[in-house]
Amino acid sequence: MLEKIQILLQYLLPKYWITYLVGLGASWKGGWITRYAILLFIHIYKIDIKESDKPNLTDYATFNAFFTRKLHKNARPIDTNPSTLIIPADGIITQIGKISQTNIFQVKNAPYHLDGLLAGHDNIIDYFINGSFVIIYIPPQNCHRIYMPCTGTLREVLYIPGNLFSVHPKITKNMPNIFSRNERVICLFETNFGYMAQILIGAIIVGSIETTWLGTITPPREGIVRHWRYSSNNTNTDDSITLQKGHEMGLFKLGSTVINLFGDKKVILNNLLQPYDIARIGMPLAQGYSQRK
Structure with a gap:
């Protein structure tokens, strides 16, 4: 039943407007509000911020900056075998x-x-x-x-x-x-x-x-x-x-x-x-x- 509701919502929700509004919020420079929201997001999703090349939350002025964070150069070793x-x-x-x-x-x-x-x-x-x-x-x-x-x-x-x-x-x-x-x-x-x-x-x-x-x-x-x-x-x-x-x-x-x-x-x-x-x-x-x- 839950799956049917989830699929029905895919057709009913105003997806473009939701995406637009979320995009506005994610690009908002909210100062301490943005930093607190990012901290809460990290806590909920158990994100290891130490894997980022910028582990200090003050480096992220917007949610988008955090979402698109780069990984530390040593966080993901690349298999170097050319094949x-x-x-x-x-x-x-x-x-x-x-x-x-x-x-x-x-x-x-x-x-x-x-x-x-x-x-x-x-x-x-x-x-x-x-x-x-x-x-x-x-x-x-x-x-x-x-x-x-x-x-x-x-x-x-x-x-x-x-x-x-x-x-x-x-x-x-x-x-x-x-x-x-x-x-x-x-x-x-x-x-x-x-x-x-x-x-x-x-x-x-x-x-x-x-x-x-x-x-x-x-x-x-x-x-x-x-x-x-x-x-x-x-x-x-x-x-x-x-x-x-x-x-x-x-x-x-x-x-x-x-x-x-x-x-x-x-x-x-x-x-x-x-x-x-x-x-x-x-x-x-x-x-x-x-x-x-």
Whole structure:
């Protein structure tokens, strides 16, 4: 009964207004009120603030500054094996496995399709048929910054407008196609292990999705698809962007979900990782097979 109420609320709640108002509150410089609210948040969620590169609460003028805090450089050791891809975010692995043709996984007997997740862009879909995927949910208490699983050269970015349904696992396991219905930012990278997509999913009270090269992508939320294309490193043009393994690529202002897609026979996922395992940045996600000579 509770699950049905939670799903009903996803349709009834004014999600955009809630997100807008929460965003205003999170960006408010409230002095001691903000610091007390952050302290209360740390206590409720049992956050180890010593993992942050700024453990002093006076360094956070707003809730957003705290939500987007950087981790201390030694907080998450990065697996340095060049053939190892790493977990890109702190959170919970909700799904991991193989893509069957274009079906990613099923919720309530309804399959997720690459076509829906990638908004029908066949030039991107073709890279990931029969490939692999991992979905990591980022709870509010975790670091909201997203990192690179391996070194990659950016080729395309797509902003797909959509809904702002909650991406909490209790909702996503009972409500089909949330990831294909919500707004999202799709980043396509060319790597030594074939193409990789890193997809940042929007959700209710996620005030902003940003990347390190474009800055804030949303808001504004204008309902318009946006598409950026980038040159490869070999062309020596100004818009060539290569991000190194373990380097930051984006962030959420409040937690959400990141999805990674890999091509067929390009990587072998770490068989020790299972749904609902705790994910930590830098841990081994997969072993890759180099496609470059």
